[in-house]
Amino acid sequence: MLVEVALPRPISRTFTYSVDADVAEGTRVLVPFGPRRLIGWVVARTDRPPDAAVRPVRRILDDGVPPQLLRLCRWIADYYVAPLGLVLRSALPNALADTNRPQAPVRTRRVLVLTDDLPSLRRRDEVFARARRQRELFELLESMGGRAEVVHLTDRLHFSYSVLRGLESKGIARFDDEEQVRDPFAGSSVAKGPLPPLTAAQDAAVRALAGAVRAPPRSGSRSAPFLLHGVTGSGKTRVYIELLKQVVRRDGRGAIVLVPEIALTPQTVSRFQASFGDDVAVLHSALSDGERYDAWRALRDGRKRIVVGARSAIFAPIPSLGAIVVDEEHESSYKQSEAPRYHAREVAVMRARLEDAVCVLGSATPSLESWHNTAVGKYRILELPERIEGRPLPEVRIVDLRVKADAAGSPDGAAAQSPRSSGHVLSPLLARAVQDRLKRGEQTILLLNRRGYATFVQCRSCGDVWQCEHCNVSLTFHRGRRRLVCHYCFHEEPAPTHCERCGSGDLSFRGLGTEQVERSVAETFPGARIARMDVDTTSGKWAHHEILGRVERGEVDILLGTQMIAKGLDFPRVTLVGVVNADVGLNLPDFRASERTFQLLTQVAGRAGRGDLGGEVIIQTALPGHYAVHHAVTHDYAAFAERELQERQSPAYPPLARLANVVLSGLEEEAVQEAAASVAAATLDEVARRRAPVELVGPAPCAIDRIRKRWRWHFLLRSGSARALGMVCHWIQETRTPGGRGELRLIIDRDPVALL
Numbered sequence: 147m148l149v150e151v152a153l154p155r156p157i158s159r160t161f162t163y164s165v166d167a168d169v170a171e172g173t174r175v176l177v178p179f180g181p182r183r184l185i186g187w188v189v190a191r192t193d194r195p196p197d198a199a200v201r202p203v204r205r206i207l208d209d210g211v212p213p214q215l216l217r218l219c220r221w222i223a224d225y226y227v228a229p230l231g232l233v234l235r236s237a238l239p240n241a242l243a244d245t246n247r248p249q250a251p252v253r254t255r256r257v258l259v260l261t262d263d264l265p266s267l268r269r270r271d272e273v274f275a276r277a278r279r280q281r282e283l284f285e286l287l288e289s290m291g292g293r294a295e296v297v298h299l300t301d302r303l304h305f306s307y308s309v310l311r312g313l314e315s316k317g318i319a320r321f322d323d324e325e326q327v328r329d330p331f332a333g334s335s336v337a338k339g340p341l342p343p344l345t346a347a348q349d350a351a352v353r354a355l356a357g358a359v360r361a362p363p364r365s366g367s368r369s370a371p372f373l374l375h376g377v378t379g380s381g382k383t384r385v386y387i388e389l390l391k392q393v394v395r396r397d398g399r400g401a402i403v404l405v406p407e408i409a410l411t412p413q414t415v416s417r418f419q420a421s422f423g424d425d426v427a428v429l430h431s432a433l434s435d436g437e438r439y440d441a442w443r444a445l446r447d448g449r450k451r452i453v454v455g456a457r458s459a460i461f462a463p464i465p466s467l468g469a470i471v472v473d474e475e476h477e478s479s480y481k482q483s484e485a486p487r488y489h490a491r492e493v494a495v496m497r498a499r500l501e502d503a504v505c506v507l508g509s510a511t512p513s514l515e516s517w518h519n520t521a522v523g524k525y526r527i528l529e530l531p532e533r534i535e536g537r538p539l540p541e542v543r544i545v546d547l548r549v550k551a552d553a554a555g556s557p558d559g560a561a562a563q564s565p566r567s568s569g570h571v572l573s574p575l576l577a578r579a580v581q582d583r584l585k586r587g588e589q590t591i592l593l594l595n596r597r598g599y600a601t602f603v604q605c606r607s608c609g610d611v612w613q614c615e616h617c618n619v620s621l622t623f624h625r626g627r628r629r630l631v632c633h634y635c636f637h638e639e640p641a642p643t644h645c646e647r648c649g650s651g652d653l654s655f656r657g658l659g660t661e662q663v664e665r666s667v668a669e670t671f672p673g674a675r676i677a678r679m680d681v682d683t684t685s686g687k688w689a690h691h692e693i694l695g696r697v698e699r700g701e702v703d704i705l706l707g708t709q710m711i712a713k714g715l716d717f718p719r720v721t722l723v724g725v726v727n728a729d730v731g732l733n734l735p736d737f738r739a740s741e742r743t744f745q746l747l748t749q750v751a752g753r754a755g756r757g758d759l760g761g762e763v764i765i766q767t768a769l770p771g772h773y774a775v776h777h778a779v780t781h782d783y784a785a786f787a788e789r790e791l792q793e794r795q796s797p798a799y800p801p802l803a804r805l806a807n808v809v810l811s812g813l814e815e816e817a818v819q820e821a822a823a824s825v826a827a828a829t830l831d832e833v834a835r836r837r838a839p840v841e842l843v844g845p846a847p848c849a850i851d852r853i854r855k856r857w858r859w860h861f862l863l864r865s866g867s868a869r870a871l872g873m874v875c876h877w878i879q880e881t882r883t884p885g886g887r888g889e890l891r892l893i894i895d896r897d898p899v900a901l902l
């Protein structure tokens with residue numbers, strides 16, 4: 147028999163192998179590939195006579211792809227123009243693609259198991275005469291249900307190994323290997339208290355979802371997505387939990403809950419654990435490959451029915467899927483930045499449709515794509531317009547950074563005490579507000595979405611700016627390490643003391659970053675306990691956990707950081723949120739810059755006033771009139787969306803058009819430029835030949851035109867028709883393999899979330 151096998155290689159075709167058993171689609175196989183061996187998946191049986199000598203499959207492996215996932219992966223491969231083998235590779239746990247260990251590892255533990263229960267006391271006395279420790283061990287095992295792990299008995303309970311062997315030699319117990327399920331979250335669920343009654347809006351949302359759960363199968367009214375638009379603090383998680391109670395508890399089906407990043411949303415995760423206990427598998431990014439594989443099998447075999455995880459959890463092999471929840475659906479981390487460049491939210495919508503599951507996308511600041519889909523009737527909207535327990539949204543005030551801070555304007559403020567350090571970081575208004583919180587023992591969150599100390603270093607005499615030698619970006623000064631760092635390729639060099647071009651020692655370190663905010667805030671408020679949370683302080687496996695734990699226990703007065711601190715945190719003692727500079731992302735050459743800024747400001751503002759103490763937000767900006775800032779101040783998502791949709795009409799950008807970004811890169815600038823021009827010209831011809839309603843914009847250098855030594859050019863394909871756009875993308879992928887000088891590469895990014 148001949149089969150087509152998809153291999154995890156960047157090649158769009160499949161490969162033919164022979165196999166002497168009857169294998170189903172989705173079977174995992176070990177095959178020869180050139181001089182190597184690879185793990186692949188049978189995706190079709192074929193009777194087409196092969197053009198060359200066909201090699202046989204080396205080995206048929208277990209743990210194949212469940213059929214429903216194979217179907218989903220085929221859709222992804224087609225829509226995102228990615229090789230099916232690569233899609234399968236990223237949909238499955240690493241352990242299943244390891245050619246060195248083709249049968250995925252199952253960790254076992256050695257246990258001692260009772261085989262004789264010695265019913266009468268007299269027999270026990272006979273058997274254990276002069277063997278007190280053996281009798282103690284016997285009775286302990288009995289009390290533990292007849293089995294215990296060997297290391298537990300020897301290391302923790304201090305039985306010597308000879309005592310264990312004594313029971314074995316008497317035929318009363320035997321040693322055994324049993325599979326150990328690695329679950330670092332087991333037993334970590336929070337004790338449940340009774341949940342508070344639902345608000346009227348929550349109740350209405352839950353009823354609408356219940357209606358969908360009970361809708362007739364395959365009627366469409368089950369799987370048409372819901373957009374749950376709830377302001378920050380309105381209790382979206384509670385709505386998800388009520389939905390899952392119906393799906394999992396009542397109907398015995400499974401559910402997927404996607405969150406942007408587990409480490410940043412520990413509170414959301416623990417609420418699911420509190421409600422569903424051991425039914426929940428948490429796919430934390432810190433899990434080992436073995437732990438991830440264990441969770442995968444527990445879900446596939448129905449031992450756990452709910453998965454909570456980031457992007458790739460959308461591929462959880464849940465056999466009878468009843469619901470998918472995508473929390474914070476606007477987050478760009480749901481889009482994978484390497485092939486396959488899928489968007490987990492869109493994959494969720496497709497999976498729900500394929501498996502007839504209820505699908506809920508939730509956010510306080512929905513993506514314009516999802517919002518637009520409610521306007522055109524594709525998605526159903528559910529609104530939670532108010533916070534729970536009648537709490538008000540925090541009051542938001544603006545500090546205009548263009549107005550020079552005037553010492554006379556702050557007669558007794560804390561800032562006046564230390565004007566130099568706080569002058570360019572915290573305005574007098576914000577500094578006074580922080581001081582008030584310190585006095586009252588409340589907590590403050592300060593956001594600046596830029597890490598490092600200074601984002602560029604410039605020579606004051608000749609104007610030279612230090613740039614990365616591999617990328618066209620300026621280097622960021624990290625004061626703690628006294629180094630310049632490239633945030634794109636991680637190149638580092640020692641911080642300069644003088645200019646290499648003109649020799650001047652007069653250097654300016656400019657562009658405020660979180661490290662500098664930390665230093666300045668520490669100088670302004672000497673007694674305050676400050677924690678900084680950004681990529682630089684959270685490299686350890688459990689670093690997020692540790693910092694957020696300290697905030698939760700009240701050991702931190704001021705939490706400052708990048709966008710990491712804007713997601714989902716719920717600390718009742720945070721009564722002040724300060725945005726150090728709202729304009730950081732606003733001027734990026736990307737059509738989503740305003741949307742991102744609005745989302746970030748609204749989300750971080752939402753961290754304030756979640757308890758009974760009320761909340762206040764102060765935003766520092768040089769662009770107070772910008773609509774992204776203005777509508778965040780008034781908490782008016784609908785007004786923002788209306789304005790932003792106008793901005794995207796002409797030229798049309800998503801959601802009013804579909805885009806694909808075609809990027810060419812290579813080591814030689816000229817070769818890249820030529821290749822971009824030639825692929826674009828050929829694409830234009832093909833578009834004309836097919837009369838496809840697709841527009842081509844460019845080619846032009848990318849906004850960052852060199853990264854990791856590779857020059858980058860791109861062009862955009864724009865269309866109102868997803869089908870036409872897909873057709874043209876496939877044509878490029880299949881016919882335009884760039885060759886020639888300088889390692890040319892071509893990538894196609896469909897529905898890009900960033901155009902830099």
Ligand SMILES: [Zn+2]
Nearest residue numbers: 605608645648
């Ligand atoms: Zn100079």
Ligand SMILES: [Zn+2]
Nearest residue numbers: 614617632635
């Ligand atoms: Zn670099």
